[in-house]
Amino acid sequence: MQLIVDGKPIVLLSGELTNSAGSSMDYMEPVWAQLKRLHLNAVLAPITWEMIEPEEGRFDFSSLDALIAKARIHDMKLVLLWFATWKNAGSSYPPAWVRQDLKRFPHRQNPEGKNTNALSCFAEEAWMADGKALAAVMKHLKQIDSDKNTVVAVQVQNEPGVRNFPRDYSPVAEKYFKSKVPDELISFLRKNKNTLILEFDAIWKKSNYKTNGNWSEIFGEDAAEIFMAWYIASYIDKVAMAGKREYPLPMFANAWLEGPKGVPKPGDYPSGGPTAKMVPVYQAAAPHLDFLAPDIYRPDFDVICGLFKRMGNPLFIPEANINANMAANVFYAVGEDALCFSPFGIDNRLEAKDTTVLRNSYGTLSKLLPIITEYQGTGKMRGVLVPAGETKILEIGDYKLKIEALKNRELPAYGIIIAKENNEFLVTGDGFNLTFLSTSKRLPHAELLWAYELVYRDGQWVKQRRLNGDETGRGSDHNILLQFLANEPIVLTTKLFSYE
Incomplete structure (x- = not known):
């Protein structure tokens, strides 16, 4: 797979802004030129539900319009990060009228039945409101940018999942967890059995590839994570579908990864998020997502790249650790057909020594991109x-x-x-x-x-x-x-x- 913009393949040599950078063009004013000097051709920038729809039904696109205008001036593409229902497994970015109405927009609950700060993926009103807001964004983008193609992709939510425990324990979640695994998931697994990711196949194999039963009967000790992956992915898919109906840009979900050491339990990292092991579940539940993307802060960078290149999932790295190794990692990623490489918090490290080293890498790669895209995906x-x-x-x-x-x-x-x-x-x-x-x-x-x-x-x-x-x-x-x-x-x- 290649990312095609203006009829030509592109590799995004990018940087992700800190979470609040794009909310102020005054803050960003001196940043753009410095990013250009680093040879970036794209920026990953959050846009937030709370700023887009501060009051229900009243949309304010002024911050988005300003972001797009500045990106055009500096000849950069944008990937928009839709911080909406979930960000880092929590719900701090929905507008106040959503966050304060727990009856209409119920929250996820812990094992003691107490509300957490995260909206529930079982809340129909929540995905409908989120999808309506993203649809408004995409309709606006089509009107102002479809001829310019400044925005080339959209990330839907950010690092979704359940923190501190493996799943939602609300009454509605309990009901679904004890219910039969949806036929749609079983059908997908059976159809793709010969190409399933090995870690997932090993889970299913423990039940002798059982196809009828509840989550625990089919997936055993991994049931909670797979259960959450299915319903979180289904929620994200509904939001993405609403957006794509208005303007079908590539859309994706990003993953907070498991730790590299020991045996991390779901909840130590966001359980049900789009990790490599959960790729089959997300592909089954979220057909409107074009790919799943790893946020790589682990030292085994090449290993993670390999894990996310399975089952036809293209490699796209929306976040990476901002340290000296990024100057080396970007070469590896691009050589392994990555569509994007993007260190996180680039605006905070513009003068750092390791960012200067990255400038040399981006400078060389930017000049090689016509050759790189010619051979991208060829195996050569x-x-x-x-x-x-x-x-x-x-x-x-x-x-x-x-x-x-x-x-x-x-x-x-x-x-x-x-x-x-x-x-x-x-x-x-x-x-x-x-x-x-x-x-x-x-x-x-x-x-x-x-x-x-x-x-x-x-x-x-x-x-x-x-x-x-x-x-x-x-x-x-x-x-x-x-x-x-x-x-x-x-x-x-x-x-x-x-x-x-």
């Missing part, structure tokens, strides 16, 4: 992310690529490798030595036919030095070594040949 492009001092082997075309990350580096080795042909490669990145190894038994030796460094000049990549000798570092057994040691991203192109 791979991301590189290797911890300092470690080695990884990739196989592309007729060659194995041995990537040896340098030792004593703050950043991991990072890059993108594109097989333009079986024996011709474009490689970009930093912090590693690259050796090409032939996979042919008949032609076991590989050598460089030529290698050039590329520089960007007058809007195109042109060959500069033709590399040989010390710059290519001939290895043993005729294996060829390219060196990426510049402490900033470099771009090389090379052609190989193999022989007996």
Whole structure:
């Protein structure tokens, strides 16, 4: 899958604003130019139900209009984050007339039957009101932006789920939890049984793939999380459907992930949120969502990317940790066909050292985007992310690529490798030595036919030095070594040949 804007594929080299940044254009005024200097081509910005509909039925689009106007001035695309019913599993962004009316808009309850600060996903009035507000937003966007395409996607809610306990314990939730699992979910699971995410398949397998019963009978100890995922996803889908009826931009939901250590319990992270394990449930319950997206604050960045690229789900990263590693992670993500990479809180870290490092990465990638989008989704492009001092082997075309990350580096080795042909490669990145190894038994030796460094000049990549000798570092057994040691991203192109 690619993100198509104005008839062309685009990769969003983005940053997400802090939650309240977009509520004030005075605050944002000096930020835009600084974001542009970081080579961003897009911004992820929250818009909030409480500001859009402060009184029921009265819509105020002034903050949204100002956001779009400024993005256009600075030639940036926008992804809107619809902070409405849920934000980080709570409900602090619905307008006052919603939050204060618990009879009309009931809240989720804890195991003791006490109300929490989160609206219930079983509240029909809530999803109807939320959907009506998003529909008004999308209708307005169609009127003012369908010819400009400034807004390219919409996130519906933010990190939904249940915190501190595994599910809603309100009377209506209890009723549904003891009821039969909906036929729609069972039908989806049966239809996709051979391609189910392994973690979910393992859950279902424990009941011997039972297809008739209540949530506990079919899903056992994981029933509460799957139950909440179904009903939260169904709620989000109704809201997304209302919006898409007015203006069918791509829409998605984002996930607060499980922790990397130990065995986190649902509720330690938002139970029922769109984590990788719950992708089958969300795909079944929310067909109006185009994809599910991970907010990656974990150190195993490459692992998370892989988990979210299953069952046809494209990789889109709306939030990532804003630290030095983001300069490396973005190369890996884009090389693995990501549609978007977006560190969170970019407006708070404009002058930080690690943000300056990101500028170098975004600068190189922005110039490579026409080539990257040409190979996106073809299987001929791979991301590189290797911890300092470690080695990884990739196989592309007729060659194995041995990537040896340098030792004593703050950043991991990072890059993108594109097989333009079986024996011709474009490689970009930093912090590693690259050796090409032939996979042919008949032609076991590989050598460089030529290698050039590329520089960007007058809007195109042109060959500069033709590399040989010390710059290519001939290895043993005729294996060829390219060196990426510049402490900033470099771009090389090379052609190989193999022989007996």
